[in-house]
Amino acid sequence: MNNGKFVISLDFELNWGVHDCLPVEQYINNLLGVRAVIPMVLELFSKHNIHATWATVGFLFFSNKKDLLKALPVEQPAYENEKLSSYAHLENVGFNEDDDRLHYGSELIELIKRHDNQEIATHTFSHYYCLAEGATSRAFEVDLQKALYVGEQNGVLFKSIVFPRNQIDPSHLSICEANGIQAYRGNQDCWLYDVTTKKDHIFKRLLRLVDTYINLTGSHIYSWESLIDGFSMVNVPASQFLRPFSRKLKWLEPLKIRRIKKGMTKAAKTGQIYHLWWHPHNFGTQINQNMKLLSKIISHYNELNAKYGFESCSMSDISNYALTESNYKRGVSHDVNKESY
Ligand SMILES: [Zn+2]
Numbered sequence: 001m002n003n004g005k006f007v008i009s010l011d012f013e014l015n016w017g018v019h020d021c022l023p024v025e026q027y028i029n030n031l032l033g034v035r036a037v038i039p040m041v042l043e044l045f046s047k048h049n050i051h052a053t054w055a056t057v058g059f060l061f062f063s064n065k066k067d068l069l070k071a072l073p074v075e076q077p078a079y080e081n082e083k084l085s086s087y088a089h090l091e092n093v094g095f096n097e098d099d100d101r102l103h104y105g106s107e108l109i110e111l112i113k114r115h116d117n118q119e120i121a122t123h124t125f126s127h128y129y130c131l132a133e134g135a136t137s138r139a140f141e142v143d144l145q146k147a148l149y150v151g152e153q154n155g156v157l158f159k160s161i162v163f164p165r166n167q168i169d170p171s172h173l174s175i176c177e178a179n180g181i182q183a184y185r186g187n188q189d190c191w192l193y194d195v196t197t198k199k200d201h202i203f204k205r206l207l208r209l210v211d212t213y214i215n216l217t218g219s220h221i222y223s224w225e226s227l228i229d230g231f232s233m234v235n236v237p238a239s240q241f242l243r244p245f246s247r248k249l250k251w252l253e254p255l256k257i258r259r260i261k262k263g264m265t266k267a268a269k270t271g272q273i274y275h276l277w278w279h280p281h282n283f284g285t286q287i288n289q290n291m292k293l294l295s296k297i298i299s300h301y302n303e304l305n306a307k308y309g310f311e312s313c314s315m316s317d318i319s320n321y322a323l324t325e326s327n328y329k330r331g332v333s334h335d336v337n338k339e340s341y
Helices: 024-047 065-071 087-092 106-113 137-153 170-178 202-213 224-228 250-270 287-308 315-330
Strands: 005-012 052-056 118-122 273-278 311-313
Touching: 005 250, 005 315, 024 106, 024 287, 106 118, 118 137, 118 315, 137 170, 202 250, 224 315, 250 273, 250 287, 287 311, 311 315
Parallel strands: 005 052, 005 273, 005 311, 052 118
Antiparallel strands: none
16 A cells, blocks of 8 residues: 655745735735745745645746736637736736735745745646636647746746636646646535536535535545546645634634544545645735644644655655556556656
């Protein structure tokens, strides 16, 4: 039996991930807090040898508007709801990273790159919504290829993708694969986490909130075999969104931590995969409480690592293992870094 694996992924997006749904005045402290959060998280990860995937919006690779505008593709998404488009938001973007801390991330990307075992993945170029009305395969491909190009210009070769708002169109997976991407983060296999329906009903959101604290839908841990068999790309599905500290629901915090720890323990004991994810901006306020929460999870990981050999992995670590294992089973000698699969 393989040892269990502990996967962490963070969707790094700053305002590109929320400009369409949250007024900036309402969320600015969370967004500004990201500049403090990322160094703290990286320090904690380094101290405990945690591998993680930072799924980064392509627009964040820039440090000034001139370069960003120059890099925009001619073919841009034509969503029916224009508000969704990052391109429609460009008029609100400042001149450079010093005067606009919400839309540029090159300093932070460089910091992540300087830390060992941190994978920089793509969260698409423009925070592209695969299931929005008006989205097309062609527009997705243009967006992805632009992300890959900008990554390459910055010395990053993307091997994994996290789809914005977890909107996955299965027909896009072959486009990812053809462009050298090996892994994506799937959703929990449960109707509550299904994002294909048009409206995210309030009842569903409420149940998801309850599910953070009380186990309504199971542990969402995944067997190694489920990743290996019958895939074109490796799906590294989410187990749990790490909901940030809530002052209002402070009394429920122990339940939330207990739920996460239980899932991790089960994965460690049974040789399965547990995948925790969140956004750096979720930690952008109440930073100390959020870092305490993360420290508790990491110290539980350390215990499981010592006891069961539970191993910290990025998404690309998992896909490398899965592809090697799959080809070993098929009797194919294969270098997983090539696209010959
Ligand atoms: Zn996002």
